[in-house]
Ligand SMILES: NC(=O)c1ccc[n+]([C@@H]2O[C@H](COP(=O)([O-])OP(=O)(O)OC[C@H]3O[C@@H](n4cnc5c(N)ncnc54)[C@H](O)[C@@H]3O)[C@@H](O)[C@H]2O)c1
């Protein structure tokens with residue numbers, strides 16, 4: 430028997446019961462649901478990561494849809510329970526959905542939503558912040574100041590890496606990887622080398638045009654290269670940022686052998702998913718190579734760090750905050766709620782999940798569509 434959980438209820442007489450496993454930023458998402466006859470139940474349990482058992486208790490006997498989080502294990506058990514409760518939809522409040530067994534959702538005809546189109550720039554900005562923090566040793570220097578150790582300017586004090594004219598490497602040049610690449614190229618005039626399974630045509634065109642603009646203004650043009658192998662990126666780049674999805678092909682993409690081929694003074698940034706890096710191998714590499722630096726937003730076994738990582742001065746670590754700007758987090762909540770609402774109402778799927786603005790405008794009624802359903806085809810949902 431599942432244990433009871435604490436909840437906050439909005440619009441108790443609503444026809445459709447929608448559960449959110451967490452309180453989410455803003456109130457627009459709640460209003461959009463209650464305006465459409467939904468009773469909204471928000472889990473207020475203090476526990477950060479809910480277990481499958483906790484979520485079973487939240488689903489209960491009647492539940493039309495659930496908005497959930499990337500920390501939850503959405504598989505056979507939860508999708509079968511949601512189906513039994515009459516549920517039609519689940520949406521992650523995240524773009525990544527490696528915590529979801531989409532095959533199990535397909536089996537029960539449950540739509541799985543995610544939230545692209547609102548977090549690309551915010552996430553890329555955090556990856557850029559980590560690149561700067563690691564290359565210019567910002568955290569080490571901050572700690573030094575606060576410890577009262579600064580007793581005057583010195584030629585050797587916290588010497589780091591210059592970015593201008595160096596090479597930025599991007600692994601996974603999708604939405605976020607491409608936005609990050611542009612920031613580093615426009616901001617710091619870095620050259621690009623990238624590796625992806627697909628060609629990043631728009632990014633390539635942008636770098637070509639920007640290089641021509643710089644040349645026309647008498648500056649050194651920037652260049653781009655699509656690498657044939659990931660190893661080429663690791664060997665050549667001075668700063669490498671990881672932005673692939675997490676799946677079987679990207680698990681431990683960065684391992685002991687691949688760390689060994691990187692430059693001794695390279696910067697490695699990860700704002701994708703923790704298991705893309707073999708974190709134990711990374712700790713050893715950081716110990717052996719004090720001038721190699723990392724900026725990490727994600728960890729292999731969150732919320733934990735592998736032993737030794739916290740002791741490494743050449744690591745900047747932040748708690749999975751890459752999408753944490755107010756606009757983005759409120760937008761993610763809105764998109765997740767509208768994914769669930771749209772499926773309950775039988776709306777079609779929005780034609781381009783990356784073009785989310787019409788759903789995010791506070792002053793207008795959002796389109797009658799689900800913003801982004803990853804298994805639309807598999808469960809036979811039609812596009813707008
Ligand atoms: N840290 C955070 O808070 C945060 C925020 C947003 C997204 N993310 C993560 O970032 C990921 C990427 O998001 P996105 O919106 O850019 O997704 P996206 O689908 O636009 O881009 C992912 C890219 O990875 C590429 N890829 C897939 N397998 C690969 C492989 N084996 N080698 C190289 N490239 C490969 C894809 O071809 C694609 O271009 C998400 O899946 C999520 O896990 C993390």
Ligand SMILES: O=C(O)[C@H](O)CO
Nearest residue numbers: 499522523524525752
């Ligand atoms: O996948 C995502 O969206 C992030 O990890 C949280 O923003």
